[in-house]
Amino acid sequence: xxxxxxxxxxxxPITYGHLDILERAANLFQHVVVTVAVNKEKRGVxxxxxxxxxxxxxxxGKEWAVNVEVDxxxxxxxxxxxKLRAKTLVRGVRQISDFExxxxxxxxxxxxxxxVDTIFLMPDEEFTFISASLVKEIxxxxxxxxxxxxxxxxxxxKKKFKK
Numbered sequence: 001x002x003x004x005x006x007x008x009x010x011x012x013p014i015t016y017g018h019l020d021i022l023e024r025a026a027n028l029f030q031h032v033v034v035t036v037a038v039n040k041e042k043r044g045v046x047x048x049x050x051x052x053x054x055x056x057x058x059x060x061g062k063e064w065a066v067n068v069e070v071d072x073x074x075x076x077x078x079x080x081x082x083k084l085r086a087k088t089l090v091r092g093v094r095q096i097s098d099f100e101x102x103x104x105x106x107x108x109x110x111x112x113x114x115x116v117d118t119i120f121l122m123p124d125e126e127f128t129f130i131s132a133s134l135v136k137e138i139x140x141x142x143x144x145x146x147x148x149x150x151x152x153x154x155x156x157x158k159k160k161f162k163k
Contacts, residue, residue, distance in 0.1 A: 003029060003030035003031055004029065004030070004031045004032075004033070004084065004085065004086045004087070004088070005025055005028070005029040005031070005032050005033075005086060005088040005089070005090050005119075006032075006033050006035050006077070006080070006081055006084065006086045006088070006089050006090065007021065007022055007025050007032055007033070007034050007035065007089075007090040007091075008034075008035040008037055008073075008077050008080075008089060008091075009034075009035075009036070009037060009092075010036070010037050010039075010042075010044065010051075010132070011034070011036050011051050011054075011055060011132070012044040012045055012046055012051060012132055012136075013045065013046060013051070013054060013132055013135060013136070013149060013153045013156070013157060014051070014054060014055050014058060014132075014149070014150075014153060015127070015130045015131070015132055015135055015148055015149050015153075016127050016130060016147075016148060016149060016150070017092065017094065017123045017127035017128070017130040017131075018092065019058060019150070020092075020123040020124050020127050021090065021092035021121050021123055022034060022065075022068065023062075023064050023065075024121050025090045025121065026064050026065060026067055026068050027064060029067070029088070029090075030067060031067050031068075031069075032067060032068045032069075032090070033068075033069050033070070033071055033084060033086065034055055034068060034069070034070045034071070035071055035072065035073050035077070035080060036048055036051045036052055036055070036070065036071070036072040036073070037072070037073065037074075037077070038072050038073065038074050039074070040074065045136055045157070045160055046156070046160070048072040049072075050156070051072070052070050052071070052072055054152060054153055054156055055070045056070050057150075057152045058150050058152065058153065076112065077089065077109065078109050078112045078113035078116055079113075081113065081116045082113060082115075082116070086116070087115060087116055087117060088116070088117050088118070088119060089106075089109065089116060089117070089118045089119070090118075090119055090121060091105075091106070091118055091119070091120050091121070092120075092121055092122070092123055093120045093121070093122055094122070094123060094127075094128045094129070094130075094131075095128065099120070102118075102120060105118075106118035106120075130148050134148075135148045135149055135157070136157070139154075139157035139158065139160070139161050140161050142158075142161070145157060145158075
């Protein structure tokens with residue numbers, strides 16, 4: 001039985017939906033590594049190091065997060081999974097459009113690394129509409145972020161988008 005799962009994503013920024021999926025994964029696996037994908041070609045709001053720090057702050061004091069660690073990677077996710085000897089990837093699926101994309105990615109990853117499986121978790125209903133791009137749009141226009149992201153993330157977004 002595999003006890004290590006990777007929860008990969010850009011997490012730019014991490015939202016309550018991401019944290020909901022992470023908590024579910026932490027309850028299913030002995031150890032979960034949140035893996036922040038860093039693509040040098042894409043310009044995110046936050047650097048990889050900033051995203052890792054924000055996620056770690058979000059996990060402070062959470063009992064369910066004692067078996068969670070945060071790292072970052074560049075390159076193919078399956079290569080990172082092999083390096084860590086993880087056999088499971090956890091992906092959140094909010095709606096049908098997410099599933100179509102994630103299904104293609106899971107099949108591609110399976111072709112590249114047959115020993116690595118992908119499981120899909122649905123967030124709680126209240127988080128199904130939240131996306132990082134929506135959160136960034138709200139932050140850009142100085143909207144209220146309280147119901148989308150933790151306070152530390154909202155503060156960091158406000159600082160980034162200060163006009």
